[in-house]
Amino acid sequence: MVAFRLVLAVTLLLTHSFAFQSDELLLDDDEFGLEGGARSPDSQSHSPSSSRKRFSDSSSDSKIHFSLQHAFGDSDFSDAGNFSARLKTWSHGAQTLTKLRFKRDPLTDAELKKFRELLQGDDFYRIRLPSNVLSPPGKEYIISSVKARCLPGDGLEEHFVIHMEGVNILAVNYGSPGACPYPRQLKLPGKWSFKSHTVLKNSEQAPRTPIFAEDVLGGEEGEGEAVKPIEKSFWAKYWMYLIPLGLIVMNAVTQAMNMPEEQAGAQQPGTAVQRGASSGARRR
Amino acid sequence: MAMAIRVFLIFLLSLSSTNLSYSLYEDQVGLMDWHQQYIGKVKHAVFHTQKTGRKRVLVSTEENVVASLDLRHGEIFWxxxxxxxxxxxxxxxxxxxxxxxLSSDGSILRAWNLPDGQMVWESPLQGSKDSKSILYIPKNLKADKDDLILVLGRGCLHAVSSIDGEILWRKDFTDESIEVGHFIQSTDTIYIAGFGGSSKFHIYGLNAKNGELLKNDHAKLPCDTFGELLSVSGDKFVVLDNLRSKILTLIIKNGEISYNQNHISDLIEDSSGQAILLPSRLPELFALRINFHVLLIKVTNGGELVLVDKINNAAAVSDALSISEGQHAFAFAQHGDNKVHLFVKDVSDWNGDLLKESIVIDHQRGNIDKIFINNYVRTDRSHGFRALMAMEDHSLLLVQQGEIVWSREDGLASVIDVTTSELPVEKEGVFVAKVEQNLFEWLKGHMLKLKGTLMIASPEDVVAIQALRLRSSEKSKMTRDHNGFRKLLIVLTRAGKVFALHTGDGRVVWSILLRTLRKSEVCEYPVGLNIYQWQVPHHHALDENPSVLVVGRCGPNQAAPVVLSFIDAFTGEELNSLSLAHTVAHVIPLPYTDSTEQRLHLIIDVNQRAYLYPRTQEAIDILQREFSNVYWYSVEADIGVIRGHTLKGKCIHEVVDEYCFDFRDLWSIVFPSESEKIIATVTRKSNEVVHTQAKVMTDYDVMYKYISKNVLFVANAAPKARGEIGTATPEEAWLVIYIIDTVTGRILHRMTHHGCQGPVHAVFSENWVVYHYFNLRAHRYEMSVVEVYDQSRADSKDVWKFVLGKHNLTSPISSYYRPDIITKSQSYFFTHSVKSIEVTSTAKGITSKQLLIGTIGDQVLALDKRFLDPRRTLNPSQAEKEEGIIPLTDSLPIISQSYITHSLKVEGLRGIITVPAKLESTSLVFAYGVDLFFTQIAPSRTYDSLTEDFSYALLLLTIVALVAAIFVTWVLSERKDLQEKWR
Structure with a gap:
């Protein structure tokens, strides 16, 4: 029993860490594929999508392919790689892509040369995808480009975010996974092979507008709710009267203080010195 | 240190902005704001002067305004x-x-009460076919029955009672497939003339009582016709043939149609030009324009044409006016040397002039487009005439006795674009002289103000004080002020005229009718597009005047060539104008200026080329330096594609032009046309200032705003839900919004609102966008806010680091960073539908923001941005309340005090412009439509200056009085001391 629990815990732990790994690598998107360059297969990249079987039971699947084309600067587009994905047809007729995989063709010597020139000239490396995956190229090709000097890291690192709407591709965010600060320095990659990350993205739902029942009833009052203009404080309104008043009062008080003093002093004999002192105080 | 001050300032701000409403007191109206009412270019005018009482003229205009104007002063009655x-x-x-x-293509007939403009009745008229719309009110019907109004609209003839708008009978001409052109009224029969096709002339006779068809006749003409049929008198018509070389005269006698043909070359030797029939209704006459001449041609009873007169340089011909039994007069104007000659002639007696006047009209008003005349009886019992002239610049003039009695600048009813310019710097010496001159006035004013403050002013004094405040010379001076309230608003109008309005009182400082935007042979239909600040001198080029650039196009479609004008913003003189060979798709003001502070502009044409202006070597050098850093985008809404571009190199073209550049596409976003259509795109204002990149949360956490100038907000609607609200069900309507980086084409944020549809109005500022749309499920309008925050810099989160300056915020940002952003959004219900949304902008961006919403009622509502905060929760904690977070409600409040237009309406509101003043708290707002409105608003109140009505005099007086009191008491006490000592 204990052994069983232990096994269960271990498997849970394993699956958990498994899923965790993929999350860490691949942002928070629902579907993704990841594959290393052709010459440097990455061992961890085959991890995703194993836990997502439950979706495919209810609907029919078929496998489709579409190609990535690239161009160096202003050159013509040529094939650069292949995307493969499962086309899932939902019971209500909608079709979506899942399990996107990408395989880059290795760069040929001519392409390598062109790429070097791009790096020298700080020019654009351009890619394009069909706008419809079922009937390529669809309405038009989706183009995206990046300054070639952004790509070299360890190898050549690229990152695709493909925005989908059903079987249509709207746009592709293409670039390096990390930073590319300006001014871009010329840096040759260690390996002339692409390390690709791909992400599929669909539209999010907008959050719904909150509805409060009481406000629906009292909606009119809510609109008419008038914020009263703030009353100026008493001090702000009448400072110009208060300050002279205060001075007068103070004056009166000092005078009143002096009066009894004088009266008291008058009764005492030899008050000349005192009187002098008191008048001095009054003058202040 | 500066940071600490800023933090302190923000703290102060949040304290001072605790009251949410912005409102003003009754006596503050008109102090900082002005409102001007216009009507637009006059299309029809009817005088009403017969009866005693107020003389007026009723006009309808191209801005769809119907108005009654005072004939004496030109003011609007209603x-x-x-x-x-x-x-x-x-x-x-x-x-x-x-x-x-009669309006809406002849489908709505309305009656308005003449004295006060109340609507008396309205009657919708049915019809199925688009056709000419004619309103005809028979004048000489027998008085024994209802006065009849005959209306032709949508292929139907309606007879409507003028008492209550009841439709008495209608006759449908849709099946007859004729294009009805004219009514002829005899005693009991209504004749209707028109063309079937372009060569078959039809005439119908109808019973005026019940619409019964009495007669029907037609004649086949020998050739096709061109243009409109013109009625010369009750039974004669003229029309041009399709080659525009012959005039066909049609005569109906006893229901029989006969026609004559006359060659224009028989009437005038040089008949090579294109002839046009002028639509003036003159008895027995018609006017024909050919080669800058107007021919007046008489039609005899036999159908013969006799040339009566040939007028050179004729500008406009009026309709005929019946001045007495059987006598008709009409007017025409002729341009002479610097003057306009106005002639009024009797139609039947050609030799004498009833009136001949020469008027000097400002040549900035252009040609006379339309002329309407009215007669009156002079003191010597002879006929006098006054003429109402609609000018090329859309202004309206009333001319009487050779003088302009009044004029209205109605071109300002059709503002297309607005920019601002600073006023000249005040020169030493000017100000002092002015004060000395008005020293007594100045003193008197201060005495009055003092009385007002001490509340001892009589009612007359109060009125005087108010008047004094309203026409304070301070606000309308022609120099720059310390607070930056005085500026010039430079507006481009549809007529191609540019006006400079003073922000102080709204008066026109200068105006210029642009030569490039006037009709000419090379440029038949010029349209003004935009106005840009071309040269804003400061620092080293202060002695030069600022200038503006007006971009126009020689025709309504995109393929028409571009015209540019450069105008001095102080004097209104045209410095230079260019008519260019290339076209214009957009104009990009670049963030670079040359040594004379001229801004570099790229004009993108439709053939994928970019042209650099100004055309100087220096400009090219500057552009070459920043060549790889210029990016822009274009939206092709009809096919649903957005593209990004960058410059590539010099044009490869037959003609060598070193100011021409090729560009290439960098990215594209293609929206599937079966599910999305672009309905709105909005970007940030390029001159917006953001004060701080960081936002400190209640828990002393720091969020970094994603502040990029290169962001675009796009709203797409479902194709089925593009129409009016109510045409789509909630299931087939959705709204998708995008926030796109325009350098790399990355979609930063994408969100779907199900069951919602347009129209979408949006405003983008700092790191947030607010948009307005309709929610079909809730049956209400909604406003949503999306705020974008940058997560990639979240590591420098420590507030203390931030305050002490140990942060990495100064490191350069590139669009090629992979953005790591989070968005926060929330939606609220909003009662009104919206015409336009703007946001206040201030000089340093410290002051909190208000949204300025142009409502359907043509008013401008100021709504605090804090109401559209995605962090609002139902029960905000104490800390959140202190920060100013308002408890969550489902709808946005509309507080009647926060209408910045207070009780006024900006009729036909089309746009709102905000300009920062130099004073940080204040923002200048200009709203335009048919009316113009300007005001200053302070979203967080004027925390950085004393109020307008602060009395310096009283302060001074108090100090003086106190000092005097001190001296008096001192002297008194000295004296008392002395007395004591002498005792």
Missing amino acids: RHVLGTNDVINGLDIALGKYVIT
Whole structure:
């Protein structure tokens, strides 16, 4: 029993860490594929999508392919790689892509040369995808480009975010996974092979507008709710009267203080010195 | 240190902005704001001067305004602005007390009470076919029955009672497939003339009582016709043939149609030009324009044509006016040397002039487009005439006795674009002289103000104080002020005229009718597009005047060539103008200026080329330096594609032009046309200032705003839900919004609102966008806010680091960073539909923001941005309350005090412009439509200056009085001391 629990815990732990790994690598998107360059297969990249079987039971699947084309600067587009994905047809007729995989063709010597020139000239490396995956190229090709000097890291690192709407591709965010600060320095990659990350993205739902029942009833009052203009404080309104008043009062008080003093002093004999002192105080 | 001060300032701000409403007191109206009412270019005018009482003229205009103007002063008695789609087709007076308007292609007939403009009745007219719309009110019907209004609209003839608008009978001409052109009224029969096709002339006779068809006749003409049929008198018509070389005269006698043909070359030797029939209604005469001449041709009873007169340089011909039994007069104007000659002639007696006047009209008003005349009886019992002239610049003049009695600048009713310019710096010496001159006035004013403050002012004094405040010379001075309130608003109008308005009182400082935007042979239909600040001198180039650039196009479509004008912003002189060979798709003001502070502009044409202006070597050098850093985008809404571009190199072209550049596409976003259509795109204002990149949360956490100038907000609607609200069900309507980086084409944020549809109005500022749309499920309008925060810099989160300056915020940002952003959004219900949304902008961006919403009622509502905060929760914690977070409600409040237009309406509101003043708390707001409105607003109140009505005099007086009191008491006490000592 204990052994069983232990096994269960271990498997849970394993699956958990498994899923965790993929999350860490691949942002928070629902579907993704990841594959290393052709010459440097990455061992961890085959991890995703194993836990997502439950979706495919209810609907029919078929496998489709579409190609990535690239161009160096202003050159013509040529094939650069292949995307493969499962086309899932939902019971209500909608079709979506899942399990996107990408395989880059290795760069040929001519392409390598062109790429070097791009790096020298700080020019654009351009890619394009069909706008419809079922009937390529669809309405038009989706183009995206990046300054070639952004790509070299360890190898050549690229990152695709493909925005989908059903079987249509709207746009592709293409670039390096990390930073590319300006001014871009010329840096040759260690390996002339692409390390690709791909992400599929669909539209999010907008959050719904909150509805409060009481406000629906009292909606009119809510609109008419008038914020009263703030009353100026008493001090702000009448400072110009208060300050002279205060001075007068103070004056009166000092005078009143002096009066009894004088009266008291008058009764005492030899008050000349005192009187002098008191008048001095009054003058202040 | 500076940071600490800023933090302190923000703290102060949040304290001072605790009250949410912005409102003003009754006596503050008109102090900082002004409102001007216009009507637009006059299309029809009907005078009403017969009866005693107020003389007036009723007009309908191209801005769909029907108005009654005072004939003595040109002021508006009353005015109604019909909707943008409710174009007025006809205007007349019925029963002597109702103003009848026909609008919306002849489908709505309305009667307005003549004295006060109340609507008396409205009658919708049915019809199925688009056709000419004619309003005809028979004048000489027998008085024994209802006064009849005959209306032709949508292929139907309607007879409407003018008393209550009841439709008495209707006759449908849709099946007859004729294009009806004219009514002829005899005693009991109405004749209707028109063309079937372009060569078959039809005439129908109808019983005026019940619409019964009495007669029907037609004649086949020998050739096709061109243009409109013109009625010369009750039974004669003229029309041009399709080659425009012959005039066909049609005569109906006893229901029989006969026609004559005359060659234009028989009437005039040089008949090579294109002839046009002028639509003036003159008895027995018609006017033909050919080669800058106007020929007046008489039609005899036999159908022969006799040339009566040939007028050179004729500008406009009026309709005929019946001045007495059987006598008709009409007017025409002729341009002479610097003057306009106005002639009024009797139609039948050609030799004498009833009136001949020469008027000097400012040549900035252009040509006379339309002329309407009215007669009156002079003191010597002879006929006098006054003429109302609609000018090329859309202004309206009333001319009488050779003088302009009044004029209205109605071109300002059709503002296309607005920019601002600073005023000249004040020169030493000017100010002092002015004060000395008015020293007594100045003293008197201060005495009055003092009385007012001490509340001892009599009611007359109060009125005087108010008047003094309103016409304070301070606000309308022609120099720059310390607070930056005084500026010039430079507006481009549809007529191609540019006006400079003073922000102090709204007066026109200068105006210029642009030569490049006037009709000419090379440029038949010029349209003004935009106005840009071309040169804003400061620092080293202060002695130069600023200038503006006006971009126009020689025609309504994109393929028309571009015209540019450069105008001095102080004097209104045209410095230079260019008519260019290339076209214009957009104009990009670049963030670079040359040594004379001229801004570099790229004009993108439709053939994928970019042209650099100014055309100097220095400009090219500057552009070459920043060549790889220029990016822009274009939206092709009809096919649903957005593209990004960058410059590539010099043009490869037959003609060498070193200011021309090729560009290439960098990215594209293609929206599937079956599910999305672009309905709105909005970007940030390029001159917006953001004060701080960080936002400190209640828990002393720091969020970094994603502040990029290169962001675009796009709203897409479902194709089925593009129409009016109510045409789509909630299931087939959705709205998708995008926030796109325009350098790399990355979609930063994408969100779907199900069951929602347009129209979408949006505003983008700092790191947030607010948009307004309709929610079909909730049956209400909604406003949503999306705020974008940058997560990639979240590591420098420590507030203390931030305050002490140990942060990495100064490191350069590149669009090629992979953005790591989070968005926060929330939606609220909003009661009104919206015409336009803007946001206040201030000089340093410290002051909190207000949204300025142009409501459907043509008012401007100021709504605090804090109401559209995605962090609002139902029960905000104490800390959140202190920060100013308002408890969550489902709808946005509309507080009636926060209308910045207070009780006024900006009729036909089209746009709102905000300009920062130099004073940080204040923002200048200009709203334009048919009316113009300007005001200053302070979203967080004027925390950085004393209020307008702060009395310096009283402060001074108090100090003086106190000092005096000190001296008096001192002297008194000295004296008392002395007395004591002498005792």
